[in-house]
Amino acid sequence: MKAAVLYGPHQPLEVADLEVLPPREGEVLVRMAAGGVCHSDLHVMQGHVPAPFPCVPGHEGAGIVVEVGPGVQNVRPGDHVVLLWRASCGACYFCSRGRPALCDLGGTIRWTGKLADGTSRFRKDGQEINHFAGVSAFAEYTVVPAAGVIAIPPEIPLEKAAVVGCAVMTGVGAVINTAAVEPGASVAVFGCGGVGLNVIQGAALAGAERIIAVDIRANKLDFARQFGATHTVLATETDPVVAIRDLTGGRGADYAFEVIGRPETLRQAYEATRRGGTTVAIGLPPTGTAYAVDAQSLVLQEKTLKGSLYGSCVPARDVPRLLALYQAGRLNLEALITRAYPLDQINEAFAALERGEVARSIIRLA
Ligand code: NAD
Numbered sequence: 001m002k003a004a005v006l007y008g009p010h011q012p013l014e015v016a017d018l019e020v021l022p023p024r025e026g027e028v029l030v031r032m033a034a035g036g037v038c039h040s041d042l043h044v045m046q047g048h049v050p051a052p053f054p055c056v057p058g059h060e061g062a063g064i065v066v067e068v069g070p071g072v073q074n075v076r077p078g079d080h081v082v083l084l085w086r087a088s089c090g091a092c093y094f095c096s097r098g099r100p101a102l103c104d105l106g107g108t109i110r111w112t113g114k115l116a117d118g119t120s121r122f123r124k125d126g127q128e129i130n131h132f133a134g135v136s137a138f139a140e141y142t143v144v145p146a147a148g149v150i151a152i153p154p155e156i157p158l159e160k161a162a163v164v165g166c167a168v169m170t171g172v173g174a175v176i177n178t179a180a181v182e183p184g185a186s187v188a189v190f191g192c193g194g195v196g197l198n199v200i201q202g203a204a205l206a207g208a209e210r211i212i213a214v215d216i217r218a219n220k221l222d223f224a225r226q227f228g229a230t231h232t233v234l235a236t237e238t239d240p241v242v243a244i245r246d247l248t249g250g251r252g253a254d255y256a257f258e259v260i261g262r263p264e265t266l267r268q269a270y271e272a273t274r275r276g277g278t279t280v281a282i283g284l285p286p287t288g289t290a291y292a293v294d295a296q297s298l299v300l301q302e303k304t305l306k307g308s309l310y311g312s313c314v315p316a317r318d319v320p321r322l323l324a325l326y327q328a329g330r331l332n333l334e335a336l337i338t339r340a341y342p343l344d345q346i347n348e349a350f351a352a353l354e355r356g357e358v359a360r361s362i363i364r365l366a
């Protein structure tokens with residue numbers, strides 16, 4: 001079967017023939033339908049974030065279960081599934097407190113590139129190739145933990161379901177779960193890519209009165225309006241902090257989301273947050289990036305600065321909820337996917353993401 005392999009940072013992805021071994025206990029073999037092109041993979045390719053090389057990247061996707069290993073209860077062959085990039089054990093401190101995205105299991109799989117038993121199911125010419133985030137979406141077939149799949153109704157197009165696996169869950173989840181934005185709130189969103197557009201539509205769903213979208217590219221602001229932004233700020237022309245304060249009675253936004261991964265824009269988001277408001281960091285800065293906060297402002301302005309991993313999701317609750325909203329016409333997945341590429345054009349797909357041309361693109365695998 002064909003898969004994209006990443007041997008290290010600053011290298012193109014290599015589409016190669018790989019062998020995929022059968023699923024072991026608690027694992028599932030999935031025939032992939034589509035994999036989403038997320039900036040988190042691009043961060044790895046650019047050397048901003050480490051990964052267990054060589055690996056098959058891609059952490060957003062959906063497909064059909066082909067085979068299950070011993071002990072798998074939650075899915076059967078033929079089930080349509082969304083893949084999760086943080087599998088969780090269901091029993092640890094974090095899982096038992098409703099925070100499965102923080103479970104050790106998913107983190108260990110992410111950083112080692114091995115499944116739960118410490119080995120990989122991918123081989124190339126006999127050499128072991130690692131998994132990525134327990135998903136490895138850029139493959140015709142992948143083996144994933146059973147705890148890393150959620151069965152979905154078969155009538156939902158798999159290409160739409162794929163983007164729920166990261167962009168939609170992360171963006172909408174950050175609004176609904178992490179920040180718990182209330183109706184009537186003012187929201188600022190820095191970065192209108194695949195994830196940021198879902199923060200925008202999440203804020204619209206939550207009933208935010210004012211949704212101010214910030215980007216350095218005009219085409220992204222056009223997308224932002226389609227997803228519910230009420231105001232847009234082109235940051236190359238207008239200081240976004242000043243603009244957001246002007247649009248919020250001089251106070252700043254109740255909630256500001258950073259969805260880029262840069263310390264400068266995190267600072268802007270913090271400064272654009274009103275006294276007593278909440279700044280949410282979603283964008284992933286390069287490893288080791290420090291960000292200085294005016295410590296006094298934290299106290300005197302009583303601001304909250306918080307991170308959001310995977311939209312603070314509970315997948316078994318949130319995947320069905322998001323898909324039901326899509327089926328009810330309340331969540332826009334049609335306009336989100338602006339391009340689809342075949343696997344052998346995957347490097348072009350990442351180049352287009354880097355050039356800022358797409359809202360979200362997918363790699364079509366079946
Ligand atoms: P993307 O490339 O599609 O979007 C980033 C957007 O930021 C682009 O529209 C770009 O034009 C804009 N931008 C760049 N510099 C800017 C600046 N100085 N001011 C304003 N806008 C600017 O990326 P994406 O796939 O949407 O991912 C966004 C970020 O979220 C990445 O850092 C990614 O790694 C991270 N991420 C985090 C999680 C999580 O769980 N926290 C999950 C997925 C992705």
Ligand code: ZN
Nearest residue numbers: 038040166167
């Ligand atoms: Zn992602």
